[in-house]
Amino acid sequence: MTDKKEEFKTIVRNYNCKICNEGHKIELSRSLVKDRKSFPFPKVFLHGELRDILTILYIDRDLQIRGVEVQKLNLENLFSKEQSLMIADNLTDEIDRLNREIERLKNENADLKKKLGM
Numbered sequence: 703m704t705d706k707k708e709e710f711k712t713i714v715r716n717y718n719c720k721i722c723n724e725g726h727k728i729e730l731s732r733s734l735v736k737d738r739k740s741f742p743f744p745k746v747f748l749h750g751e752l753r754d755i756l757t758i759l760y761i762d763r764d765l766q767i768r769g770v771e772v773q774k775l776n777l778e779n780l781f782s783k784e785q786s787l788m789i790a791d792n793l794t795d796e797i798d799r800l801n802r803e804i805e806r807l808k809n810e811n812a813d814l815k816k817k818l819g820m
């Protein structure tokens with residue numbers, strides 16, 4: 703059971719942002735690296751007061767941040783084609799990962815029901 707707890711642990715990392723000109727903290731969950739095949743993988747999100755800074759962190763299997771890309775979005779050019787593709791790629795990976803997780807939980811659930819004679 704300790705394994706399961708470990709999976710949900712989070713770790714706080716820092717990254718330097720060229721746009722805000724300061725370091726930011728981010729909380730990363732260990733579950734992020736679970737079932738992943740390739741590292742480092744990109745984590746894409748928006749930050750900043752107006753949520754207008756596109757942030758891509760490249761994260762390795764130890765949840766270390768290996769690279770940081772930040773881009774300020776503006777109204778004329780919210781997402782470039784490349785940015786959109788990269789976000790879509792990232793989301794596809796994430797959906798795959800979540801599907802595998804759902805499958806695993808379904809099996810666990812079925813096993814549990816069997817054990818309980820349900």
Ligand SMILES: [Zn+2]
Pocket residue numbers: 719720721722723726749750755
């Ligand atoms: Zn920033």
